[in-house]
Amino acid sequence: PDKFLLRMLLAMLMGFNSIEFVVSFTSNNLHALPKHASGPKFSCPRRSLFSEHPDSVVNRDIKQRITRSVAHTGAETSRSRSKAAGKPTSVVASIIKTFTSLIHGFLLFLRDVYGQFLVLFMDTLINRPFLNILNKVDIVNHKGLTDYIHKRPKGVPLITVSNHCSSLDEPLLFSALIPWPIKQWQLRYSLCNDDMFYSLGEVFAQLFFFASRGIPIWRSRSMNQPTFKLFCGKAAKGGWCHIFPEGRIWQPWKLRQEGRVLGPLRPGVGKLIAHCEASPPVVLPFHHSGMHRVLPQYPGSRRQSLPPKTGNTIRIRVGQPIQVQDLIDAAAEGRRLARAQAGATDPLESTPADEALYAAITLRVEAALTALAQEVWQDAPHELET
Structure with missing residues (x-):
């Protein structure tokens, strides 16, 4: 014992x-x-x-x-001591991260509130009076757009595409297209070339363009530039993005010179649509005429005549959604293999398989926009007169 x-x-x-x-x-x-x-x-x-x-x-x-x-x-015991030693550091890091996240969220909230005020101010006091009093607006199939703005399921991207006639297409056209009062969080994201975006400095860009959901784009850079990836990300998350796929202003006199009804489209629109993989996007085209008379461009030059002109009729024709999901589905496996072979980790970085899909989508968008443009050129050529 x-x-x-x-x-x-x-x-x-x-x-x-x-x-x-x-x-x-x-x-x-x-x-x-x-x-x-x-x-x-x-x-x-x-x-x-x-x-x-x-x-x-x-x-x-x-x-x-x-x-x-x-x-x-x-x-x-050793592990316990290690955890005890690292615990204060991890707690402090967690607190800092949470605090930073809260500050960031609060600043975004303030920007959205300010953006709401800015949009209502600009739309109520400037854009709508200019369009509806000093000019006239006629919209064909307007309900086809407003239903998608307000009633599409949550998380479904809306991508609108149109021709580009003047520097005032954005925001004047959207003041006419979006039902009043405009809610800032329902606004479209749009691209603005860097020359205009930063023309009055960084502070003005933040207070004006960013607050109204504008994103700068550098035309001399590729589709893989960070701001275009940001733009694509907004669409992929279910936002509304508008893009002028021609990438520059094409007024009727310029189109006549080159025997076209629409400027050539750039593949950026294909990338914007192709990366909406979580939910099939709604791709809605519209064609507008009359803005070339509001802000005419001098022939042989890219300069436009200021101030904006009055007494004109702006006509907007909203088309039917463009079906692109079949192209995205057919290319899915090839894109996955190409990404694996390239070791790509950024989902918005383009591979050759991605670029082939961009081209196919761009051709389909071009066909839809061309059909809308041909209706105007054939049935209402007076709308395109200078």
Whole structure:
């Protein structure tokens, strides 16, 4: 009994506090206890506690278990100390991250509130009076657009495409197209060339263009420039994005010179649509005429005649949605393999397979816009007169 009790005490003192071990230890040594034990006698030296006995193999097993337990307990203690040492740092980092996120969200909220005020101010006092009093606006199939603005399911991207006739196409056309009052969070995202975007400096760009959901674009750079990726990301998340796929102003006199009804489209529109993979996008075309008389461009030059002219009729024809999902689905596997082979990690970085899809989508958009333009050129050529 003295050896049994001493072994139990030593095991507990050495940190082997597993109940499972104590139960196993007791059951294996129970036969060594006499019916009337006289109490423990601590007379044997410590090193003899684990000496082998010819009649028992339990001692060796106990020794191995205690050795493993001591090693395990030491490792756990080291890990606990490491966690304790790193805990304050991780807590501070978490607090800083949360605080930064809250500040960022609050600033975005303020920008949206300011943007709402700016849009209502500009739309109510400037854009709408200019369009509806000093000029006239006629919209064909207006409901086809407003239903998609307000009633499309959450998360479904809306991408509108149109011809580009003047520097005032944006925002004047959208003051006419979007039902009043305009809600800032329902506004479209649009692109603005960097020369105009930053013409009055960074502060003005933030207060005016960014607040009204404008995004700068550098025409000399590729489709992989960060701001165009940002634009594509807005659409992919279910936002409304408008793009002028011609990429520059094409007034009727210029189109006549080149025997066209629409300027050549750039593949950026294909990229914008192709990366709406989470939900099939609604791609809605419209064609407008009359803005070339509001802000005419000098023949042979890109300069436009200021101030804007009055007494004109602006006509907007909204078409039917362009079906592109079949192209996206057909190219999905090839795009996935191309990305894997290239080791691409940025989902908005273009591969050759992506560029092939962009080209196919761009051709389909061009066909839809050309059909709308031909209706005007054939049925209402007077709308295109200078």
